[in-house]
Amino acid sequence: MAFGRNPPSLQAHLCVKGGLEAIAFYEKAFGAECTFKQMAQDGVRVLHANLALFGSEILLHDELPEFGGPVASPHAHGGASIALNVNLPNPSDVDAAMARAEAAGAIIFMPAGDVFWGARYGRLTDPFGHVWAFNAPLAQG
Structure with missing residues (x-):
């Protein structure tokens, strides 16, 4: 599900430490599909990725x-x-x-x-x- 020129009006953009591992986790845990991935110059970190999941798309990148800028992973901020x-x-x-x-x-x-x-509701x-x-x-009923 690549949105290209017509992205949703609001998208989450997740910052993580361990981008490749995060992509693999979201694929396994949520059935995500990585529709685009660009690695950073170091060849280790994810500069940008698009993940299709739950009928939507989220963006993802490693800490850079x-x-x-102030964007860092939740672990860097304590949650x-x-x-x-x-x-x-x-x-x-x-x-x-x-x-x-x-x-x-x-x-x-x-x-x-x-x-x-x-509703039925849970958090993780x-x-x-x-x-x-x-x-x-x-x-x-």
Whole structure:
């Protein structure tokens, strides 16, 4: 899913330490597809990558302090400042997505459960410090 000239109006751009490992994790944990990857001049760090997942696209790059600016990975700041919320169609999808991510190395800190706003919801942290929340509406009775 390459968006090219018509990207979504809002995209997450994740900064990580270990870009190639992050791409491999997101492919295994979330079924992401890396649609573009440009390595930095050192041949070790990811300068820019596009990942298609959950019907959307996120951007990703390694920490690149030589380019300046305040962007660093969650580990550099002591934790994430936002959560990426993934809306899924079915409550069982929340449990399945979290189990798949945990098997790939994510840490669940809020197990999936039925919550007061009428959804199945759970949260986890990926190995790169980013927080992911999974949400699906409960069946209307």
